[in-house]
Amino acid sequence: MTESHAIEVRGLTKKFGDFVAVDNVSFDVNEKEIFGFLGPNGAGKSTTIRMLCTLARPTAGEAKVAGYDLLKEPDKVRASIGLVSEKMIMYERLTAAENLRFFGNLYGMPKRRLEERIDELLKLVDMYRWKDAQIGTFSTGMKQRINVIRALLTEPKIIFMDEPTLGLDPQTTLSIRQIIRDINKNGTTVILTTHAMLEAETLSERVAIIDHGRIVALDTPANLKKLVKDAEMTVFSVRIPNLTPSLVEKVRKLDCVAALDQADAYDLKISAKGSEGLDQIIDTIRREGGNITMINTSEPTLEDVFLSVTGKAMRDQANEKPSMRRRHGPWAPRARAR
Structure with a gap:
């Protein structure tokens, strides 16, 4: 393993029968960075994490984690x-301290150090006052705080966090995100999987966008957004009160349309290629009888990057029909790892 790399992955693949869940992915994670995996449910994020945590055996490929061969x-x-798995691993009839003590003992932690660590971590997440309260009495957010620090008991060099804020209220989500920053400031490498664009953009130093098991883009959030600009993309929203399915398809089939997402019954979000793409789309809408009442252009976001490299909005891929699945978006930049 390179001295500056916490994780090195080369050609990692996971198949379930004929289904390819993870398709020949390669990337590096630098030491002490927060590395984001962005993609919808079913894209291969969790399967990749399970392989790197030794919970699933790869079909092909190799990897080193903390310098050790996977x-x-x-x-x-x-x-x-x-x-920190998406599913909370705790016993509700035990107290917060008893849960942490149980898992610490599984790792054979010395008793004195374990007790010190339990107190340290409960204070870190502002849960010390509930040290002796049963987990079953906690809110979902309180449980997730304990779920996070359970993974920190042994002071790991690397922590994997699989959708740590999924289903949490906004206040608890902000709290968990701050905990992630604090963990990272203490020198721990964090690998974060999420389908929340804002979470990936604000927390991660670099982001890998994964689509149907393949990494289709990898860079810093700023550089990923710059890809949209460099490709001469115009990102805009348009409101059409009399929008019809046939009009949507007319626009979608235009050569200048890199990506299109119908946000609701009246609004389209479109990434247009070329300097004249926006004008061509507007002319087409009007020619087909569309009544445009609003047009907003905007600076690219990670959502726009995702739209551009995959050609579709973030949604559960496990529910898509096989015929809908695409191996690449309309323009997929080469994944760049450092």
Whole structure:
């Protein structure tokens, strides 16, 4: 492993029968960075994390985690990582301290250090006052705080966080995001999977966009957004009160349309290629009888990047029909890893 890399992945693949969940992905994660995996449910994020945590065996490829070979040294990999899974792993009839003590004992932590660590972590997430309260009495947000620090008990070099804010209220979401920043400031490498654009953009130093098991773009959020500008894309929203399915399809089929998403019954969000793309789209809408009441252009966001590289909005891919699945978007920049 390169000295500055916490994780190195080359050609990692996972198949379930004929279905390819993760398709030949390669990337590096730098030490002490927050690395984001952005993609919808079913895109392959969690499967990739499960392989890197030794919970699923790759079909092909190789990886090193904390300098250890994923297949040859799985015990050393597990000793170097923590995992905050999407599913909370706790016992509701035990107190917060008892839960943490149970998991600490599974790792064989010395008793004195374990008790010190429990107090440190409960204070970190502002949960010390509920140290001796049963988990079953906690709100979802309180449970997730305990779920996060459970993975930190052994002071891992690398922590994987799989959708840590999924289903949480806005206040708790902000709290968990700050905890992630604090963990990282203490020197821990964080790998964060999310389908929340804002979360990926504000937390991650670099983001990998994954679509149907493949990494279609990888760079800093700023550089990813610059890709949209460099490709001479115009991102805009248009409101059409008399919007019809046939009009949507007319616009979608235009050569200048890189991506189109219908936000609701009246609004389209469109990425247009070329200097004249916007004018061509507006002319087409009017020619087909569309009544435009509003047009807003905007600076690119990660959502626009996702639209541009995949050609569709963020949505569950597991529910898509096979015929709808695309291996690439209309313009997919080469994934760039450092």
